[in-house]
Amino acid sequence: MADARMPTPAPGSVAVPTARPGLADGVHRFFDSDVWFSFKRSPITIGAAAVTLLYFVMAVFGPWIAPHDPFDLAKLDLLDSLIPPAWMADGEARFPLGTDDQGRDLLSAIIYGSRVSLVIGFASVLLSMVIGIGLGLISGFVGGAIDAFIMRMAEIQLSFPAILVALLINGVIIGYFKTHPEWQVDQVTLAYVVLVLSIGLSNWVQYARTVRGSTLVERNKEYVQAAHVIGIHPAMIMWRHILPNVMGPVLVIATIQLALAVITEATLSFLGVGVPPTEPSLGTLIRVGNDYLFSGEWWVTIFPGAALAILVLAVNLLGDWLRDALNPKLR
Amino acid sequence: MSEAAVIKSPSTEGRFGHAMLKVEGLRRYFDVSAPWLNRVIGRQPRQILKAVDGIDFEIARGETFGLVGESGCGKSTVARLIVGLHGPTDGSITLEGRNIAGLTRRQMAPMRRRLQMIFQDPYASLNPRWRVRDIIAEPIRAFDLVSGDQAIATRVGELLTFVGLNPLDGEKFPHEFSGGQRQRISIARALASEPEFLVCDEPTSALDVSVQAQILNLMKDLQRELGLTYLFISHNLAVVYHISDRVGVMYLGKLVEVAPSKTLFTTPRHPYTRMLLDTIPDLDMTGRERMPVAGEVPNPITPPPGCSFHPRCPFANDRCRVEAPKALPVSGGATVACHGVEEGRVPSGPILAPPPKPDGVASVHG
Amino acid sequence: MTMASPLLQVRNLVVEFPTRRGALTAVDDVSFDIAEGEVLGVVGESGAGKSLTGAAIIGLLEPPGRVASGEIILEGRRIDTLSYEQMRRIRGKQIGAIFQDPLTSLNPLYSVGRQLTETILTHTDMTPTKARDRAIELLTEVGIPAPERRIDQYPHQFSGGMRQRVVIALALCVNPRLVVADEPTTALDVSIQAQIIALLKKLCREHGTAIMLVTHDMGVIAETADRVAVMYAGRIAEIGPVREVIKNAKHPYTHGLMGSIPAVGHDAERLEQIPGSMPRLTDIPTGCAFNRRCLHVHERCFKDRPDALPVEDSRVACWLYDSANAMSLDEAKRAVASKETGSVEQANV
Known part of the structure; x- marks a missing residue:
C-alpha cells in the first residue's frame, strides 16, 4: 500500500478486532462501520430513512392504521363522493384528505395504495435482481460467446425505453393468460403477476451490466485463482467467492430501482394496464383523480401524487447516500 | 519447532533425488489480436503473444528452483501453467512421472492436493468477505482431508500456529491483518492440503524488506521441516540467490541460462544474465560504477529474429541475428542458450568482483 | 559542499489525518535539511510516512491530510503556509516532482512535446519556438533517442522506462532547485531502474539540483543518495551520511x-x-x-x-x-x- 493511502484505512479496519461470534458481532460491526457513521452525519439521509420507514409501516400495518377500508364496496356510499379535505369549507372530519368519486376515503386509499405499490415494487426489483445478477455473473465469469450473447441481448433491450418493454411484456403475458384459461387466475392476482413480470423483466439489464463488470475484476483476482488451484467447481467459485464481492453496487442499484419500479407501476396503472380501480395502487389513484383535476376536485389526484413523489424521493435519496457511502473513492 | 509434528512430513529420499517436476518443450501462446470486426476493418493481422516459447527444466524433490526475469518474460505464465490455471499450447509438465499438462479439472483433481500455489499480492489473494478460518479450511474441505467441524477447526488452528499466527486469528477477516500476516495466511492455506510442491509467484515482492525476511525465513523453515519442493519466481535477484538451489533466467519466453545458484551468480555465462547481475544495487558501498545496459525488453509480440537478446547484446554477430540458439550444457552443471558462449566468443569469468575505483560514492559526497 | 544556509529546511513537521476516531499523526515531528545539489534519500517501510513527508513539501497532501504544525522553508521562504495557487507556481519553478507511476504524471491526451512546452511557457517568457527547442534539448538530455521525432508522440507510445524519462524531463523543465522523487524506480524493471538511477545522478551533478529521493529500496539509496533519513512510524529513526547509515x-x-x-x-x-x-x-x-x-x-x-x-x-x-x-x-x-x-x-x- 502506498504511504499516501495509509491513513485512510479500509472500512472497519480501524475497528478493534474482537472475536465476538455470530449476530452480536455482526450488529457490533455494523454500528462500528463507516456506513453507519456517514448515515449519522447526514440529516437528509436520516429524514429519507424515516419517511421510507413510515411508508413501510403504513404498508405493513395498513388495515390497522387506515380509518376506512376502501376495498370494501359494501361500506362505500356514493353520497360521500368528492368531499373536499377536512380543513376546507365542505370538508368532513371523517375524511381528513377528502374522498374520491366513489366516496372512498383518500387517506385510506393512499395507505392501501402505497401497500400495493411497494409490494409490486419489491417483487419486481427482486425478480430483476435475480435475473440480472445471474446473467451478469455467468456473462462475466464464463466470457466468450455466452458473454457476447447476453450482453447483446442487454443492449437490444436497452435501446428501447423501459416502459415500452414493460408494456410489450405486459401485452404478451395478458395475451397468454387469455388464450390459456386453464390457469384460472382472478383479475387482481393476474394484474399483480403481470406487473411484477413486466417491470422485473424490463429492468434486469442494469444489474447484469454492473455485476458483469465487477465479476470481470474479481475473476482475475488471486483469491479466485487460489480457489481454482484448489480445484473448487467453477459454479461454487461464482456462488461463494465472487457473488458476495459483487453485491455492494447491486444493493445501491436495487434501492434506486425500487423507486423506479414504483414509478413504472404507477405509470402502467396510470395508462390503464396496471391494477384495476377496485384495488387501487398509487398510480391508479392518480389516474382516476386526473379526470377531476380540471373540475375543481384537485385533491383526488394531488394527494396520491404527492404521496408517490415523497416515497420515490425518499428512496432515491437513500440510494444516493448508499452509493456514496459504499464508494471508497468518495469517502 | 515442535509444531512440525502436526504436518505429516512426506519422506524425503535424500536431498535432490529424482526429478519431482519435469517441464519439456512447454509453450503457451496467447491470442492478443483485436476483435474480429476491428481486425477485418483495420486490416490488422492476428497477433500472437508467445508468453512461454519452448522451455525445459527439472526440479528435484526437496529443491528450490528459482526463476528470474524482467516483467513480461513469461515467468508468471510458467507458474500458472504448472498449477493448471492455463492450459499449455504445447509441451508436457510431468509431476512425479505423470503428465499433468492440459488435464481437465476432474482429471487434475488427484494431483491438485500435492501441488499448491502462493501468490504475489497478499491483499488480493484472500477473499475479503471470508473469515480466515474459512479461507484456510477451504482446501481441507475441498480435498476432504479432515471431517467434522471440530476437527477442521483444530486443524486450522494448528496451521495458523505453524505459520506463526495465533489460532484465535481464525475468527478475524483479512483486512484486520498486515501484509506480512496475510502472506502467512496465504501460506497456511497452501499448506492445508499437505502439498509436496509449492509454486511461489513473487511471494515477497509486495512486502517490505523486514517482512520479506520473515517470510523467506518461514519458507525455508517449512521446506526443511516438511521436505517441500519450491518453484520460486521473482524479479529480485538477491532474493532468488538467497532461497534457490538452482536458478533459471528467462528472457522473452525462453530460458537463456539454467545453473546452480552459486555458479550462476559467480560465473554467469549468458550476456543477459550478466546484464541482470550488473543491475543488482551495491549495498556493500564498494563504489563500483555500474554500466547500465542500454535498451529495453522488446515488445514480446514482435520479438527480434534469431536470438531475441541480440539487439541489446554487445557480443551479437550475424549468426545471432538469424539463428535462435539452443540450450547447451556447459561446465559447472549449467545450460546456456547462446551462440557466443558455444563458440567461445563471449569471454568467461566472474564479473561480480569489480575493480576498486578510486572515485566512488564517497568522493562524490566529499 | 559546504553551504551557508540549506536549500530546504524542514522543522518539526507534523502531518495529521483527522478521522472520526481522532487525528492520526502520520508524520510526527520530523526535521531535516537538504543542501544545494545534495541527494537526500528518505527510506522506510510502507506506512512510515516517507511519501507524506514528500507530499507535504510539494504541497500536495491529499485531503483530509494536513500539515498540523512545523515549518517548511525553501530558500529562506516559508512555503507550508502558502495558498494552493502560490504553491502551484513554486511547484512549477522551484520544486519539481517525479512520482512512482509515470502514467499518472502525464496527460494521455496531449503529446509529450505539448506537455513540456506548455510547462516551459507557463513558467518562463520563452517564445513557443524556443520552448520547443528547449523541450527537444531536455528529451535529449534524459536520454530519449530521436527526440525530434518522439516529441510529437503521445505517452502511450512510450515504454515504461521512456515514460519515466519524460516525467524527469518534465520535472526539470524550468531548472528547479529541488526535485522530490517519490519511488521513481519502483514501477520499473531492474535493468531500467539502473538506467534511471544513473540518469538522476547525472542530472543532479550537472545542474546542481537537490533531490529528495523517497523510496523503500535501500539499494536505490545506496546507489544514489549522499545522506539518508530512515523513517519509522512517522518519525526519523536515523539520519546521516549514506555510508554511515548503510555500513554502520x-x-x-x-x-x-x-x-x-x-x-x-x-x-x-x-x-x-x-x-x-x-x-x-x-x-x-x-x-x-x-x-x-x-x-x-x-x-x-x-x-x-x-x-x-x-x-x-x-x-x-x-x-x-x-x-x-x-x-x-x-x-x-x-x-x-x-x-x-x-x-x-x-x-x-
Whole structure:
C-alpha cells in the first residue's frame, strides 16, 4: 500500500478486532462501520430513512392504521363522493384528505395504495435482481460467446425505453393468460403477476451490466485463482467467492430501482394496464383523480401524487447516500 | 519447532533425488489480436503473444528452483501453467512421472492436493468477505482431508500456529491483518492440503524488506521441516540467490541460462544474465560504477529474429541475428542458450568482483 | 559542499489525518535539511510516512491530510503556509516532482512535446519556438533517442522506462532547485531502474539540483543518495551520511532493516529478522515507537520518546546514545551490532 493511502484505512479496519461470534458481532460491526457513521452525519439521509420507514409501516400495518377500508364496496356510499379535505369549507372530519368519486376515503386509499405499490415494487426489483445478477455473473465469469450473447441481448433491450418493454411484456403475458384459461387466475392476482413480470423483466439489464463488470475484476483476482488451484467447481467459485464481492453496487442499484419500479407501476396503472380501480395502487389513484383535476376536485389526484413523489424521493435519496457511502473513492 | 509434528512430513529420499517436476518443450501462446470486426476493418493481422516459447527444466524433490526475469518474460505464465490455471499450447509438465499438462479439472483433481500455489499480492489473494478460518479450511474441505467441524477447526488452528499466527486469528477477516500476516495466511492455506510442491509467484515482492525476511525465513523453515519442493519466481535477484538451489533466467519466453545458484551468480555465462547481475544495487558501498545496459525488453509480440537478446547484446554477430540458439550444457552443471558462449566468443569469468575505483560514492559526497 | 544556509529546511513537521476516531499523526515531528545539489534519500517501510513527508513539501497532501504544525522553508521562504495557487507556481519553478507511476504524471491526451512546452511557457517568457527547442534539448538530455521525432508522440507510445524519462524531463523543465522523487524506480524493471538511477545522478551533478529521493529500496539509496533519513512510524529513526547509515547503522531499527536485506554473495541460511511489524497509526506506543520490536529496549524507551541525538556524523533517535547513559558510544554501537537483549525483557505484544 502506498504511504499516501495509509491513513485512510479500509472500512472497519480501524475497528478493534474482537472475536465476538455470530449476530452480536455482526450488529457490533455494523454500528462500528463507516456506513453507519456517514448515515449519522447526514440529516437528509436520516429524514429519507424515516419517511421510507413510515411508508413501510403504513404498508405493513395498513388495515390497522387506515380509518376506512376502501376495498370494501359494501361500506362505500356514493353520497360521500368528492368531499373536499377536512380543513376546507365542505370538508368532513371523517375524511381528513377528502374522498374520491366513489366516496372512498383518500387517506385510506393512499395507505392501501402505497401497500400495493411497494409490494409490486419489491417483487419486481427482486425478480430483476435475480435475473440480472445471474446473467451478469455467468456473462462475466464464463466470457466468450455466452458473454457476447447476453450482453447483446442487454443492449437490444436497452435501446428501447423501459416502459415500452414493460408494456410489450405486459401485452404478451395478458395475451397468454387469455388464450390459456386453464390457469384460472382472478383479475387482481393476474394484474399483480403481470406487473411484477413486466417491470422485473424490463429492468434486469442494469444489474447484469454492473455485476458483469465487477465479476470481470474479481475473476482475475488471486483469491479466485487460489480457489481454482484448489480445484473448487467453477459454479461454487461464482456462488461463494465472487457473488458476495459483487453485491455492494447491486444493493445501491436495487434501492434506486425500487423507486423506479414504483414509478413504472404507477405509470402502467396510470395508462390503464396496471391494477384495476377496485384495488387501487398509487398510480391508479392518480389516474382516476386526473379526470377531476380540471373540475375543481384537485385533491383526488394531488394527494396520491404527492404521496408517490415523497416515497420515490425518499428512496432515491437513500440510494444516493448508499452509493456514496459504499464508494471508497468518495469517502 | 515442535509444531512440525502436526504436518505429516512426506519422506524425503535424500536431498535432490529424482526429478519431482519435469517441464519439456512447454509453450503457451496467447491470442492478443483485436476483435474480429476491428481486425477485418483495420486490416490488422492476428497477433500472437508467445508468453512461454519452448522451455525445459527439472526440479528435484526437496529443491528450490528459482526463476528470474524482467516483467513480461513469461515467468508468471510458467507458474500458472504448472498449477493448471492455463492450459499449455504445447509441451508436457510431468509431476512425479505423470503428465499433468492440459488435464481437465476432474482429471487434475488427484494431483491438485500435492501441488499448491502462493501468490504475489497478499491483499488480493484472500477473499475479503471470508473469515480466515474459512479461507484456510477451504482446501481441507475441498480435498476432504479432515471431517467434522471440530476437527477442521483444530486443524486450522494448528496451521495458523505453524505459520506463526495465533489460532484465535481464525475468527478475524483479512483486512484486520498486515501484509506480512496475510502472506502467512496465504501460506497456511497452501499448506492445508499437505502439498509436496509449492509454486511461489513473487511471494515477497509486495512486502517490505523486514517482512520479506520473515517470510523467506518461514519458507525455508517449512521446506526443511516438511521436505517441500519450491518453484520460486521473482524479479529480485538477491532474493532468488538467497532461497534457490538452482536458478533459471528467462528472457522473452525462453530460458537463456539454467545453473546452480552459486555458479550462476559467480560465473554467469549468458550476456543477459550478466546484464541482470550488473543491475543488482551495491549495498556493500564498494563504489563500483555500474554500466547500465542500454535498451529495453522488446515488445514480446514482435520479438527480434534469431536470438531475441541480440539487439541489446554487445557480443551479437550475424549468426545471432538469424539463428535462435539452443540450450547447451556447459561446465559447472549449467545450460546456456547462446551462440557466443558455444563458440567461445563471449569471454568467461566472474564479473561480480569489480575493480576498486578510486572515485566512488564517497568522493562524490566529499 | 559546504553551504551557508540549506536549500530546504524542514522543522518539526507534523502531518495529521483527522478521522472520526481522532487525528492520526502520520508524520510526527520530523526535521531535516537538504543542501544545494545534495541527494537526500528518505527510506522506510510502507506506512512510515516517507511519501507524506514528500507530499507535504510539494504541497500536495491529499485531503483530509494536513500539515498540523512545523515549518517548511525553501530558500529562506516559508512555503507550508502558502495558498494552493502560490504553491502551484513554486511547484512549477522551484520544486519539481517525479512520482512512482509515470502514467499518472502525464496527460494521455496531449503529446509529450505539448506537455513540456506548455510547462516551459507557463513558467518562463520563452517564445513557443524556443520552448520547443528547449523541450527537444531536455528529451535529449534524459536520454530519449530521436527526440525530434518522439516529441510529437503521445505517452502511450512510450515504454515504461521512456515514460519515466519524460516525467524527469518534465520535472526539470524550468531548472528547479529541488526535485522530490517519490519511488521513481519502483514501477520499473531492474535493468531500467539502473538506467534511471544513473540518469538522476547525472542530472543532479550537472545542474546542481537537490533531490529528495523517497523510496523503500535501500539499494536505490545506496546507489544514489549522499545522506539518508530512515523513517519509522512517522518519525526519523536515523539520519546521516549514506555510508554511515548503510555500513554502520546505529539505530537498532536501521540495523535490523539492513540485516534483513538478502544480498548476492552473502550466504546465510536465515536472514536476520525484526520480530513483529510496524505499528498501525492508531496503535503507536508511547515512548519510542520501536520499543515493542527492539532487542535493546530499556525502561526509559517505554516512557520518553527519544530525541534525535547527535552520534558521530549522524543523528539517531535512540536512548542508547544518550550522554546520560552509563554506556559509552563504542559500547552502544557494539550493543546494537550484537544480538543480546537489553535490560528489560522484550515486551511481547
